[in-house]
Amino acid sequence: MPERKPYDGTERKLVIAMDLGTTFSGVSYSILDPGRVPEIKGVTRFPSQEHVGGDAKIPTIIYYDQDGNVKAVGAEALKQNVVEDAEDDGWLRCSLFKLRLRPPSTTSDEITQEIPSLPDGMDVVAVFADFYAYLFECTKTFILDTHQNAASIWKSVEDSIEFVLSHPNGWEGSQQSKMREAAIDAGLIPNDDGGHSRVHFVTEGEASLHFCDEEGVVIVDAGGGTVDISAYSSVQSPNANSYAFEEISAPACNFTGSIYVTARAKVFLEEKLAGSRFADEVSLIAECFDTTTKLRFRDIEEASYIKFGTMKDRDPKLDIRSGQLKLAGSDVASFFEPSIASMIRVIDNQRAKATKPVSSVFLVGGFAASDWLFSKLKEHLEPLEIQCSRPDSHVNKAVADGALSFYLDHVVAARVSRYDYGISIYMTYDPYDADHYARRDTTFVDEAGVLSIPGQFAIILPKDTQVSETTEFRHTFYRNSIHLAKLQYIATVIRCYRGIKTDPLWMDEEPDAYSSFCTIEADTSEVARSLRLRRRPDGKSYFALSFDIVLLFGRTELRAQLSWKENGEEKRGPARVVYDRIL
Known part of the structure; x- marks a missing residue:
């Protein structure tokens, strides 16, 4: 990666990156002092961490009592006395809860059946909040215990801490909104505009990019639940002494992580041991497979135990x-096969769609520790003259460290849109247009007195478009009303088209391919104040409002603005991005 520059701020700042993973989580941080080059440090001590190897990660597990109170988190949840207390007192063990936040478009029975229940009356945002609060307290303790003058450092930054939260490639604005809500509930930030601006998001694929410094690279971040696959190319940055990266293909996210290997092993064991005295031990045997056999497997010709x-x-x-229990190597390989096949399909698809040649694949994440996975990817890629490699250590720290690198270095100069984004519009009815005539039963007279037909999709940002952070996409909106008061405020739904057409137009042809992405809300009273009455063909009066919604997709979080003309000069105002709450 390019050499990091000294921090050019005027006040000390603390940045904390939290990687709440499906199976393991970690934290990295950086204390930014004016004029000094920032260093990324990992939180390497957590309570009871000796139970998970004493490295920079802890299990993503929470125990709740029957009243919904947190009883144990992370490595503490693996202690034998905690496990016994949980069994005696009826505590609920929450794991894999991150998968509950996944977008509805990724829902499948295989995913759903693997996720344990949440406590009664709690949703996934509340569980995220409890885990974020725990990670934050552990980070605070670690900093206070390991830095000189730590108390004064903490006091100087505690009210302005910036947080970088990582999430899978496939997550969208709705999931980011819920993660920010969890950060508020955890007490990390206040619930106001200033607090909201202190939370930043980075995809897990992009966070893993800090390992790489080459052109045409595919990052495969293989974790417990998700596998995030992203393709990048290095480009010269405006600073001649450094470079940046741009996405060369839309990122992908598959729910084919290591927990599904264990899930397939469990199904196999249930069938193998059915009716025997070991049938009740299947969950234990599957857990032992998960922690030992799965990691050691490397040869299909050798038996595993x-x-x-x-x-x-x-x-x-x-x-x-x-x-x-002895297992044939071919059986163990079959547990891996669907996950590996899915990764290879996505990698090949990324290569096919990439705007530049791919010369290397880099495997990171907890699942990257599997020698079998690594060997099968190499077996597929090396005949294609594509180098496949993985970091020699700390594969689980990739995301937390990379999230800090994302904040400090801003090395991603452009991203690629995953879908067509646009709005539903209506237009003047044309009886000589075959498509219009076929839908004549849907016509209506709008507020301007014009016979119109609804249901067209107007694309604002086409799929597979490379977008920089400053690239603006805009669409002109027209609102007509006989009541001026109805034009003081607007709310417009931005939709995604997830189908296979290259030029989607009529939304009734594939209704299931369109989904609500977000709603753009804006106060248009300043625009509306100068409107004058217009006359309809039938003599009635109405007001006509014209403005642009400006969308900036180039960051990991969508931003929006309102634009209008006043005396020939462009004016701008804020617009709010609102996501549906679906849990």
């Missing part, structure tokens, strides 16, 4: 001897 019991546990007919 799951150590789960004692020397007395034996049943040769089931391949169980001395508390170990």
Whole structure:
């Protein structure tokens, strides 16, 4: 990556990056002092962390009692006394809850059945908030314990901390909105514009980019729940001494992470052990597979073993001897196969759509530790003259560190749109147009007295368009009303087209391919104040409002503005982006 520049701010600042992962989570931070080059540091001590290896990650697990109170989090939740207390007192173990926040378009039965229940009366935002609060307290403790003059440093920054929250490539504005809501509920930021602006978002694929410094690279961030795949190319930045990256293909997100390998193993074990005295031990055996056998598997020709019991546990007919269950290498490989095949399909698709050649693939994330996964990707890619590699250590820290790098270095200069974004419009009815005539039953007379037909999709941002942070996309809106008061405020729904057409037009042809992305709300009273009455063909009066909605898609979070002309001069005002709350 390019050499980091000294911090040019005038006041000390603390930036905390939280990677709340499906199975493991981590935190990195940087204390920015004016004139000094920022350093990225990881939180490497958490309570009871010796239970998970003492590195910079903890299990994404929370125990709640029956009243919804947090009882244990992270590595503490693996302690034997906690597990026993949970069983005795009926605590609820929450894991994999991150998957509950996924977009509705990614929902499937395979995903849903793997997610444990939440406590009664709690939604996923509340669980996110509890976990964010825990990560924050651990970070605060770590900083106070490891830095000189830590108390004065903390006091100088605690009211202005910036947070960078990572999320899968496939998550959209609605998920970001809920993550910000969780940060508010966790007490990380106040619920006002100033507080909201202190939360930043980065995709997990983009956060992993800080490992790379080459042109035409695909990042495969393989985690517990999701596999995020992104393609980038290095470009010269305006600063001649450094470079930046641009997306060369739309990022992808698949729910094919390592937990699904374990899920397939569990189904296999349930069938294999059905009717035996070991049938009740399937969950334990699957857990042992998850923590040992899955990670060690590397050769389809060799048998694998799951150590789960004692020397007395034996049943040769089931391949169980001395508390170990023997599995054929081909069976273990079959547990991996759907996930690996899915990754290869997406990588090939990214290569096909990329605007520049791809010369390397970089594998990061917790699942990257699997030698079998790595070897199968290399087996597919090397004949294509594509180098496949992975970091030699800290694969789980990639996202947390990379989220800080995203904030500090701003190395991504352009991104690629994943869908067609636009709005539903109506237009003047033309009886000589075959498409119009076929829909003549939907016509109506608008406020200006014109016979109109609804249901067309007007694209604002086409799919697979490369967008820089400053690129603006705009659409001119017209609002007519006989009542001026109805033009003081507007709310317009931005929609996504997720179908396969290259020029979608009539929304009734593929109604399921269109979904609401967000609503743009704006106060248009300043625009409306200068409107004058117009006359309809039937002699009635109405007001006509004309303005532009300006959208900036180039960052990881959508921004919007209102634009209008006044005496020939462009004026701008704020617009608010609102997402539906769907849990």
